[in-house]
Amino acid sequence: MTRDYSQFFSTSTSSQSGTENPSKLARLGWQTFFARQVEPQALNQTPPVRVSEVHRNGLRVVGEDIEGLIPARPDATVGDWFLYDADLPAHSVLLERKSLFKRRAPGHDRRFQLIAANVDTAFIVTSCNADFNIARLERYVALAFDADVTPVIVLTKTDLCDDPDTYVQEAMSVSGRVVVVALNALSREPLEKLVDWCRPGQTVAFMGSSGVGKSTLVNALFEEGRVATAGIREDDAKGRHTTTARQLHFTPDGVAVLDTPGMRELQMADAEDGIADLFADVTDLATQCKFRDCAHDSEPGCAVTAAIAAGELDQARLERWRKLMAEDRFNSASLAERRSKDKNFGKMVRSVMKDKKNRR
Template identity: 65%
Template sequence: MLDATRPRSSRVLERTSLIKRRAPGTDRQEQLIAANIDTVFIVSSCNQDFKVARLERYAALAFEARMTPVIVVTKTDLVTEPQNYIEAARAVSDMIDVVALDARGDAPRTKLLPWCKPGKTVAFLGSSGVGKSTLSNALLESQSIETQTIREDDAKGRHTTTRRELHAMPNGCLVLDTPGMRELQLTDAAEGINDLFADIQELAVQCRFKNCQHVSEPECAVLKAIDEGVLDGDRLRRWRKLMAEDAFNSASLAERRSRDKAFGKMVRGVKKLKDVRK
């Protein structure tokens, strides 16, 4: 909050939302991706890049951050049966809207406009080459963001966008264009995962045992739902994987924070001792 007459009295406001991940590599660090976002457009193409598991990861992050996730399925003009991709995206969660479009032309402005209101901030997240920058250009009504075509052999994109950039739409909405992320490790996202897999959570309360792991326990409502075809077994396996990954990463990062805090305390103690001796 800027105080133009007394700049020293200005203050930094608390974030309203934050998306973060465990940073790539072996170092126990976390990386902040985007903050103060109202709507997250999770972008995926109708090609080999499309993966339900990746969409679920992005959606879990958005739910954890209390942002509104919207799945945007692009390049529908390049396949004969885009409906298969659309239905797979809709199966991620019944709480998430799915928009299918060709990123070129007027479709992005007309179909995404309901979330791009004046005073709002939206962000595009997804792999390289799915059309995030093309969508951003369409909303901005310009070609200010560089784009590239994907590789033909594996449908993977090239890293054209190398940094996060915030742009203003003509109507006053802000658009965050982000680089593609090849690795998306969850951390501190347990609530977001539970929100995403609300169907499993609703079934779990009907299990005989409160701590049911849904593996081989008797009278397990989740396993019963799989046997009856109500729940997809692959969805349960993806839920287990995300929960285990989040628990491991959260514990690892908490351990690092605790160690860094102890080290900082020791450094302050040494400095204080030196000042006393002086």
């Protein structure tokens, strides 16, 4: 049967605003951005599918009346869209992404790790207890800014905190561009307070440490026990891992929800733009310094140190900016070196194979 995919090329957003019943593809997150990359007739031969899970043996994909498996590949991640080749799944075409979360891989491996693609909103979750860490929140927000994703800071466990407003005020200091929402994840507050970002056709991701309530929030959006949950250790407020893999869940009304494992290590790399957006106050001041290469230490005419002296900028915030910038430069250089070595090794292999072929 030949399907009519013309509806997916309309620039109308009515299906995403909830005024009409969204199609199956729209409920999976298919948007005009992706449709514009494809000729209508091509969709009949290779229909669009979305990666819902990543496993060692392949990528689990779902589409309009399609559930399949594409062989694992390092350049794809959960949330990606493919044009699915049913006869040769390995030949399925990866579409250009609307957004991409990535980080330097944990440990000593100097590679990028893809976290998630085509996310519209990132709910950066922390709790009103000892888990709260302003520097960690800044890392997640910088990552979201760099990925072209809207970050929203979500503070949980307000019911267990005597003064949640203190945490709210501190979280608001991260960036004037980021909304902060405080709620009790075990109540109906997630449905009420997160609704503005959870519209049909949107993809949202819950990110943060283990045990802060990410999976509980996912279950709240579904109003059922969709994913496993566990509490925190009472002695140090550290979380227990319950989510072990990144997986997209789809609500009945068409919201794609990504629950991610807690990331113990979040190293920045090639994220200079995101860091600049996060610390816009610092970067704006830096442009006003007398010297272009000002280190913002003891140089004359430094607008940054002047702002600190005037109480307009916090010294601790400046130090966190320096740390992230230094980390990003180091990791970016390391990754560039790895890419260069891989490229040179590939050239050497091709040269050796060519010589062998010529000798024959």
